[in-house]
Amino acid sequence: MSTNGNGNACYVYPGAPATPGFVTPDVLFQRGIYMNGSMTFDDGKSVTIWGFTDLAAGGGGGGGGDQMGGGSFPSPAIRVTEGQIVHTSLSVNMMWMHTIHHHGIEPSTENDGVGHLSWDVYNGTYTYQWRPQHAGTYFYHCHVNTPLHAEMGMYGALIVDPKPTPGDPAGTKRAFYNGPTYDVEAIWACDEIDPAWHTLPWYAGTCGGDVGLNNLNPRYFIITGVDGASSALTNPAVAVNMKLGQTLLVRYICAGFYPQKISFGGLIASVVASDGRPLPAAWNTGAIEAHSAERYDCIIKPTSTGIWTVSIQYLHWRTGAVLGTAKTRINVT
Amino acid sequence: MERRGFLKAGTAGFASLMTGTGLLSWAPRAEAATINKTLYITAGTQTMPDGVSIYVKGFSDSSADLNVPATPIICQEGDTLQITIINRLAVTHNFVIGGLKAGDPPLVSSGDIAGGGSKTITYTIPTGKAGSYLFYDNKTSYNVFLGLHGGLAIMPAGSSNQLYSGSPTFVKQLFWVFNDIDPALNNAVQNGTAVPTSLTPRYFTINGQTSLPPGAVGFDDPTKDAMANPETQLAGSVGDRTLVRMLNAGMCSHAVHTHANHMEWLTDRGTVRPSVWKKDVLYLRNQLGKIDAIYPFEAPPDAYPPVTTGHFPMHLHDEMSQTAGGGLYLFGAMTDIVFK
Numbered sequence: 001m002s003t004n005g006n007g008n009a010c011y012v013y014p015g016a017p018a019t020p021g022f023v024t025p026d027v028l029f030q031r032g033i034y035m036n037g038s039m040t041f042d043d044g045k046s047v048t049i050w051g052f053t054d055l056a057a058g059g060g061g062g063g064g065g066d067q068m069g070g071g072s073f074p075s076p077a078i079r080v081t082e083g084q085i086v087h088t089s090l091s092v093n094m095m096w097m098h099t100i101h102h103h104g105i106e107p108s109t110e111n112d113g114v115g116h117l118s119w120d121v122y123n124g125t126y127t128y129q130w131r132p133q134h135a136g137t138y139f140y141h142c143h144v145n146t147p148l149h150a151e152m153g154m155y156g157a158l159i160v161d162p163k164p165t166p167g168d169p170a171g172t173k174r175a176f177y178n179g180p181t182y183d184v185e186a187i188w189a190c191d192e193i194d195p196a197w198h199t200l201p202w203y204a205g206t207c208g209g210d211v212g213l214n215n216l217n218p219r220y221f222i223i224t225g226v227d228g229a230s231s232a233l234t235n236p237a238v239a240v241n242m243k244l245g246q247t248l249l250v251r252y253i254c255a256g257f258y259p260q261k262i263s264f265g266g267l268i269a270s271v272v273a274s275d276g277r278p279l280p281a282a283w284n285t286g287a288i289e290a291h292s293a294e295r296y297d298c299i300i301k302p303t304s305t306g307i308w309t310v311s312i313q314y315l316h317w318r319t320g321a322v323l324g325t326a327k328t329r330i331n332v333t
Numbered sequence: 334m335e336r337r338g339f340l341k342a343g344t345a346g347f348a349s350l351m352t353g354t355g356l357l358s359w360a361p362r363a364e365a366a367t368i369n370k371t372l373y374i375t376a377g378t379q380t381m382p383d384g385v386s387i388y389v390k391g392f393s394d395s396s397a398d399l400n401v402p403a404t405p406i407i408c409q410e411g412d413t414l415q416i417t418i419i420n421r422l423a424v425t426h427n428f429v430i431g432g433l434k435a436g437d438p439p440l441v442s443s444g445d446i447a448g449g450g451s452k453t454i455t456y457t458i459p460t461g462k463a464g465s466y467l468f469y470d471n472k473t474s475y476n477v478f479l480g481l482h483g484g485l486a487i488m489p490a491g492s493s494n495q496l497y498s499g500s501p502t503f504v505k506q507l508f509w510v511f512n513d514i515d516p517a518l519n520n521a522v523q524n525g526t527a528v529p530t531s532l533t534p535r536y537f538t539i540n541g542q543t544s545l546p547p548g549a550v551g552f553d554d555p556t557k558d559a560m561a562n563p564e565t566q567l568a569g570s571v572g573d574r575t576l577v578r579m580l581n582a583g584m585c586s587h588a589v590h591t592h593a594n595h596m597e598w599l600t601d602r603g604t605v606r607p608s609v610w611k612k613d614v615l616y617l618r619n620q621l622g623k624i625d626a627i628y629p630f631e632a633p634p635d636a637y638p639p640v641t642t643g644h645f646p647m648h649l650h651d652e653m654s655q656t657a658g659g660g661l662y663l664f665g666a667m668t669d670i671v672f673k
Contacts, residue, residue, distance in 0.1 A: 011546045011663050021638040085637055104613045106593050108636040109643035114592065116546045116663055117644045131637035145662045147652035205660020208383055213656045214535050257651045259586055259616065277595060280608040291588035291616035292650040317585040317651055318513075318532065318619065 009203035012097050012144065013115045016124030020110050025087035025129070029078050030055035032091050033098055035202070037070035037153070039193075041220050042229040047198035049153040051075040052100070052140075055091065067093055073225040074189055074255075075140075075156030078102075082135045082160050082177070087127050094123040096202045101143040102158055103293055104276045105130055113143045120144050135162035135176040136276030137251040137295040139189065147213045147257070148204055151197050153225075155255060157187050160276065175249055176278050180270070180299050182249035184242045189225075189255040190262070190312045190326060192218035216257055221314050221324035228312065228326020240330045244305050248330065250298040254290040258323065259315040263287040265308035267330065269298035302332040356564070356575075357407055357486060357506045361493045365411035372428070374420045374446070374470075374481070375399050381536050382543050383658040387516055388523035389480040392428070392468070396421050401541040402510040402582065403468070403483025410490040413457045414441070423448040426476065430456070430468045430485060431621055434603035440466065463489040463497045464603055465578035465625055467510075475518055475528060477621075480541075482582040484508040496576060496599055496625050501609065503627050506576040507564060509647075511617070511666055512538045513583035513654070532584055537654040537666040540565045544648075544667035560646075560669040567591075568671040571641050573630045579615070581622040587654060589615045589624070592645035593633045593670055596626040614650055630672070645670040 037049040052075035080086050090100050097120035101113035107130035110118050119126070141155035162177040174181050194216050205211040226232040233239060242248055250269065254260050264286055271283040274296050288296050302308070308330045314323045372392040377399045379389045392403035396419070408414065418428045428443040441456040470481035486506070489495050494502040513534035521528045537543065542559035551557035559565050567575055577596070579589060595611040602623055615624050632641045648655055648667040655665035 011548055011661075013547070023637070102635075103590075104595075106595075106613075106633040106635045108633060108640045109645060111636070112592055112645060114646055117646065129637055130635045133634040147655060147662060150652060205656065206662055208658070208661055210659030212659050213662070214653045214659050215533050216653055254588075257653060259588075274610060275595060275613045277611040279610055289616065291586060291614065292652070293588055293590055294612075294614045294616065317587075317653075318534075320586075 008201070009097065010207035011116070012120050012203070012206065014097055014122035015119030016121050016126045017119065019127045019129050020108070022127070022129065023085060026084040027080055028087045028089065030089050031100065033067050034069050034071035035096065036068045037073060039073055039153070039225065042227045042231055045195070047193060047195050049073045050149065051153050052156060067095065073153050075154065077157040077159060077187070078140060079159045079161065080132060082132050082163055085129070085131050087129055089125050089127040090121050091125040092121045092123070097122045097144050098149065098154065099143045100128055100140050102128065102130060102138060102140045104138040104295070105132055105158070115144055132160045134276050135160045136273050137253065137297050138276055139253050139255065139295070145203060145206055148197060148200055149202065151194065151257070155189070157189060157251070157253065159251070175272050175297050175299070179278060180272055181247065182299065183246040184240060184248045185251065186240050186248065187251045187253070188223050188238065188328070189253040190260055191222050191255040192216070192258055192314050192324065193220040193222060194218045218258070218314065218323055221312070221326040223312065223326050223328055228328065232326060232328040234329070238328045242330070242332055244302065244332055248300040250300060252288065252290070252296045252298060254292055254294045256314065257292050258317050259289065259291045261287055261289050261313045261315065263311050264300065265310050265330065267300050267302060267308050269300050271296050271298050273297040300330070302330070305332050307331050357405055357508065359407050359488060359493055359506070361409060361488065361491050363491070365409070365413070367413045367415055368406070368408045369415050370406060371417045371419065372403060373398070374418065374422055374426050376422055381657055382545065382549070382661055382664040385516065385658060387514060387536070388519040390422070390476070391480045392418070392483055401480035405484045405486065405508050407486040407488065408458065409488040410458050410460050410463055413455060415453065415455050417451060417453040418443055418446055419451040420446040420448055425472060426470050426481065427472045428452070428454065428468065429471050430466055432603070433462055433464050433466065437603070445472065458487055460490065463487050464600070465580065465623055467580045467582060467621055467623065469582065469621070477582050478512065478514070478584055479519060479522060480512070482510065482512070484510055484578060484580050486578060497605065500599060501597060501627055503574045503576040505569065505573055506578065508540065508578045508580060509565065510540050510580045511583050511587060513585045514538065534583070534585060535659060536657050537649070539666045539668055543657060543664050546663040549664070560667065565668045566671060567628055567647060567668065568673060569630045570673045571630055571632050575628045575630065577626055577628055579617055579624040579626070581617050581619055584619060585651070585654070586619045586622065587617045588650040589617050589647070590650040591628060591647045591670060593643065593672065594629055594631055596628055598624070598626050600625040633672070642672045
């Protein structure tokens, strides 16, 4: 049995070694962590949130070196271009353990962020080294006591942009190499929140005992860190405002643990990629059923002005009952 | 109390499970054959990673075994299945091979098998039925959750490397049979009390086992650890394309997530997909959901420097399933992917 310095955690694998085959990267992301953030919902209640900080932007965790402050939720996005050598450094103090798993990115074992097969970063810094070969939508999250740490908010978007397609004017945005172009982008990471889980310590349950991590009873349903009850209808970080004639790319990330159904309010989405891979043929649909960690890249070209209400239903994994619905809008003028 | 044939899984049961080659082996035949099999409905207990003992039932290889899930059956189109089911328990059970596609009628049903009784089913497999099947007991809505289930692979006639005629090819194949356990149900069945109307699973298994991480008792023991069991573990060298027949015998839907490679998604609930999508997560439905996918064993594409070896997990991303007894992360439905 492995434990941390305080003896509170079991089946953890502390370490922060040098990166095998370390080279100078094309791009570097420096991540710290925060363990005392919060999110306030539309009903005025709030829960504790944990996440990753951007150390290069001065985000050290708010509380100085103790990482007990707050930060953005979701965590700052990682955005790279296919073919780049990427470094994601993660600095964790001696109070807890975390990793970064770049979900859908497929690096070596040492850089996959899975503690029982490598290490959980503890009392130091580990630099994950990887080189993405496929443009698309991914996300990154902590892989330590994952049911809890992901539920607590330790995730952020990870976007791999394609290499430029020859002949494209500067500024052209494509979903993937030689793939469809888009003008407006929305990243919708849809997640559910069970407040009862948000009072637990980082190591909860790892040594045994029933802390309820088998039983998720969400009360809030959010889109990219915004309450889907009403705020997400108008929050500019979530709701889409676009002009008629423009093309929208929705990067939909099923960031919760339960199945979801996203409906585009009567608009038809052309689904062009999933999980970071182009589909052999675009799939036109008004709704998508997805399960935890699936991603779908959806091209939407409204043919008239108007307001469309997008809804995400969160479904119980056993009964299929709708537990809640988050909503946002696509406004076309 | 259902005490007849009371056994302990993980001893005799897994001993018989371990006699195979590690993967589902198959050599096609030019001629159809009759596949004779006898299954014994037995019951006993299985110890969960937190030490809790759970009452389970299985379609077992002998009256002394307790196989959860049942030992896989593999055959080919044209074969005749002749399966005798001997009910070693005191209550009525049955045996059903589910249809190929969602909504299809069962391939075959035994009807009631009274306690202490037996039935033999005979079914000749027509062309067009190649695919992955779950066999189970549907005498009640919950018998399948108790462990009365197993996988049946029907190969296309004459083929050793296709799921169906014309499918992408593979070089190895195995089953991942998932189950979710709420001890309240198992206890109620064992004690003959009212079955709960609402279930909340506390244990999550793949091929009848949970993962046991480094440091845990039983870690790396293939008779106990789903990460080490050669019938569950995905192990191969680059190029060893492996067909995984995923069957959901449990009560919850799941998100099957592989690291290191995307999967080639061939079927959903028995229906061949219009085209092959490459996915790192597949939505495995409950209510007897099924998926077939090929894990291609390509060098992990995003490694730098490039690698061809390593260890990676397959786990369910509905992370509640990675726990046991409400905690114990890493003691759930997970296995190891080994690039040799």
